[in-house]
Amino acid sequence: MPSQSCRRSFLKSATLGGSAISLNALEYSRVYGANRRLGIAAVGVGGKGWSDLNGVAASPDVDVVAICDIDSSEKHLGQAATKYSSAHQYEDWRKLLGDAGNFEGIIVSTPDFMHAPISLAAMQAGKHVFCQKPLTHTVHEARQMQLAAEKFGVVTQMCNQIQSHSAYRTAVHMVHAGLIGKVKEVHSWQGGTPRWPRHIPRPPGSDTVPANVRWDLWQGVAADRPYKIGMYHPFNWRGWQAYGTGQLGDFGCHILDPVFKSLKLTSPTKLTVQAPKLYPESWTDRSTVHYEFPGTEYTAGPTLPVTWYDAAGATPPREILSDVPSDYKLPGAGSVLIGEKGTLVIPHVAMPKLFPEETFPADQLPVIEGVDHYTQWADACVGKGKTTSHFAYAGPLTETVLLGTIGIRYPGEELKWNAEELKITNHSDAQKWITKRYRKNWEPTWV
Ligand SMILES: NC(=O)c1ccc[n+]([C@@H]2O[C@H](COP(=O)([O-])OP(=O)(O)OC[C@H]3O[C@@H](n4cnc5c(N)ncnc54)[C@H](O)[C@@H]3O)[C@@H](O)[C@H]2O)c1
Structure with a gap:
């Protein structure tokens, strides 16, 4: 019997009217209706990402199929890997999206400057997106997120959960x-x-990158700079x-x-x-x-x-x-x-x-x-209701x-x-x- 995730991949590239076609997220939801499972990937699963992942996974419709973090230590990838032990583990979100067949929605809980690069690539691959606030790092990126959500017809939610x-x-x-x-x-x-840290110049020198941290992947779209303990990753x-x-x-x-x-x-x-x-x-x-x-x-x-x-x-x-x-x-x-x-x-x-x-x-x-901001997104992805902090609003x-x-x-x-x-x-x-x-x-x- 095929696994849930294989079945989802099969459905998503299903044969309609005799010819194999690939469906974007919106078409997929229209064709298959409610009562299906939602495969979820999460990028950045430490810090706030841990509660984002657990918040979305609280939906009875969700399977966590992939988790990604540049830090393999317990507080980051470690605890998520233990709790969601059947999920594929990644350190590079580009690889996760490259293997994109088996999930429909992605949670992006990285530092602000990586929200748009990851979310835009995900939407272009037809994935629904739940992204942390602020939606992006630049105004241009915020506009791009709105355009992408509209163009690819995906379900979106920014995590300003107090809403x-x-x-x-x-x-x-x-x-x-x-x-x-x-x-x-x-x-x-x-x-x-x-x-x-605030009102300070960039600290001089560099520290040894801990074995559990992929500093090059953390820097992502930003210019290369030396690693410094306690200055950037995590939180600061x-x-x-x-x-x-x-x-x-x-x-x-x-x-x-x-x-x-x-x-x-x-x-x-x-x-x-x-x-x-x-x-x-x-x-x-x-x-x-x-x-x-x-x-x-x-x-x-x-x-x-x-x-x-x-x-x-x-x-x-x-x-x-x-x-x-x-x-x-x-x-x-x-x-x-x-x-x-x-x-x-x-x-x-x-x-x-x-x-x-x-x-x-x-x-x-x-x-x-109140309502549940996290499961509201998961519900909307499977055709039940709408999100309230979709990118047309959050943008x-x-x-x-x-x-x-x-x-x-x-x-x-x-x-x-x-x-x-x-x-x-x-x-x-x-x-x-x-x-x-x-x-x-x-x-x-x-x-
Ligand atoms: N909605 C809220 O109430 C709330 C609260 C706190 C933080 N946030 C937001 O959540 C996001 C994360 O903040 P934080 O305080 O948890 O930061 P953090 O640095 O403590 O945690 C970020 C997590 O993402 C991982 N990570 C970093 N870059 C990555 C990458 N390129 N690929 C995969 N994993 C990566 C880190 O290893 C870490 O596990 C930020 O956008 C922040 O504004 C929102």
Whole structure:
């Protein structure tokens, strides 16, 4: 009897009407309907990838058929190999995709700079994609991810999983229900202190690469540089421009998500950033980004100001909170939406609060239940329902966040944005950061 994975391969290149054809992911789902198994591959299975893999594998429809990690130690490939012992093991995602016959969906949980190269190649091979936030490392890559998802008809989901939590779903519902009226301005912040390196030059010298780490594969599309213990892999890559996206990139796709979802925002038209001067290669730990968006059906005026703050202890200025009692302590991270009829505070991650409190008695407020962000994607891959952070949504959200990271390079200068043309129209120097250079022989294939 053929194994599950062989059976899937057979189905996917099935013979219809007498002639052998290859089906793309969407065609496959249309032809075979529900009640089938979903073969999953996962790239980057340590760190957040471990919970991503377990989250998706919790679906009763999923078989984990392949796992890939550049680090063979216990915390990375090791524990995944033990738990998913029948899955093929890889250290190079290109080899995994080359052997691509036996899975339909892929989880991409690598550092930010490898999201797009892996996801684009996977979509071009007809695979459904579940990808970590921020969706990409550059604005151009974010646009490519949207185009690829549409062109190849695959099911996609960005992992800004708080979107599916009761707290964020309730906040979005409150705005759509008109509880605070049309929204006049938004303030979002992350007041935590990053744990990664920042405001430093690149460390000199090199350390011996541990036997369990494939440093060349970790560097992937990025320019070659010496390995340094504790500087890049794991986790600390966030602080380096070549690999991560700083504090705004790390949290923007979470904290700005209920703002985007509730107000149906797409692209800003301009932004100005306040930030200290950047070191050439590392990110800063404090920035304030003033975005202006076109108004929508949920906003009060023709434009909407949205301000992002990140710094240790950062919160929005108290004077904007006229509906909020002075003894109310703002959460360490979250958003405030100032509406014509009230103020909505959306903590990251806790239930939203409405002010003035006498207008919104706590026991009369709606609560929307959470859903599972991981199995929502697996379900959608087998034709059950839809994802809510698909790349048509997550793409513009990520573009907005990454435009802010470009603005960090030009403090005090206004950048005007033409989203349709993917162009910063008034600043040719800033425009060059819309994309980047890729290591030779590692250039992604664009859509
Ligand atoms: N959604 C969330 O709440 C959340 C939380 C934490 C991290 N993240 C995101 O998850 C991603 C990973 O972050 P992390 O903190 O887990 O990083 P990490 O460096 O701790 O872990 C990344 C894992 O991927 C592996 N890896 C790296 N490059 C690889 C490659 N080219 N091929 C295969 N495996 C590779 C590493 O060995 C490691 O196991 C990032 O994009 C980050 O922004 C999201």
